[in-house]
Amino acid sequence: MKDEEKYNKTSLVEPLMSTLPNSGPLDLRTRTKQYALRIIRLYSALPTGVAAQVMGKQLLRAGTSVGAHYREASRARSDAEFISKLEVGLQELDESAYWMELLTESQTIDAARLENLIGESNELIAILTTCVKKVKQKKE
Numbered sequence: 001m002k003d004e005e006k007y008n009k010t011s012l013v014e015p016l017m018s019t020l021p022n023s024g025p026l027d028l029r030t031r032t033k034q035y036a037l038r039i040i041r042l043y044s045a046l047p048t049g050v051a052a053q054v055m056g057k058q059l060l061r062a063g064t065s066v067g068a069h070y071r072e073a074s075r076a077r078s079d080a081e082f083i084s085k086l087e088v089g090l091q092e093l094d095e096s097a098y099w100m101e102l103l104t105e106s107q108t109i110d111a112a113r114l115e116n117l118i119g120e121s122n123e124l125i126a127i128l129t130t131c132v133k134k135v136k137q138k139k140e
Contacts, residue, residue, distance in 0.1 A: 028127065029074070032067035032089075035124060038117055039063030039096065042109075052108045059099035062092045066124065079135050086132050090125060097121045 039060060046056040069089035076082035100118050104111040 028070055028124075029067070032070045032124065035120055036064040036067050038120070042114075042117065046103075047108060049108075051106065052103070055099050055102050055106070055108065059096055059103070062095040062099065065089075065092045066096070070128075079139055083132055083135055086128050090128050090132070093121050093125045093128070097125075 043056045043060045046052045066089050069085050069092060073082050073085035073089065076085055097118060100114050100121070103109045104114055
């Protein structure tokens with residue numbers, strides 16, 4: 001792939017940079033890593049009961065893989081590979097949201113503690129969905 005083509009894929013994401021409260025703009029590489037770190041801290045704070053740990057490990061696996069999939073997408077050799085990697089990241093984000101919903105609905109953890117993290121999941125889903133749609137539109 002030509003360097004110009006790779007740059008064009010990356011530039012699709014640049015306008016989608018986001019801002020967290022009390023901080024400056026973050027690129028998605030940094031933002032997805034911070035998301036993973038928040039998931040790790042959440043897992044570490046979960047109760048030690050079997051149900052909490054099973055749900056927590058599922059969340060840990062899904063939530064920490066989002067950034068890895070985003071990094072893989074940024075090194076994609078084709079539009080199809082780029083789309084595929086981002087779509088897998090989207091699946092992992094959706095799964096993460098599911099496990100967080102179960103953690104709160106099972107009263108394993110207070111919903112208020114997860115409100116911001118669930119919100120971040122939803123924002124990342126919206127951003128990655130927009131990235132995928134832009135690449136698909138470009139191909140048409």
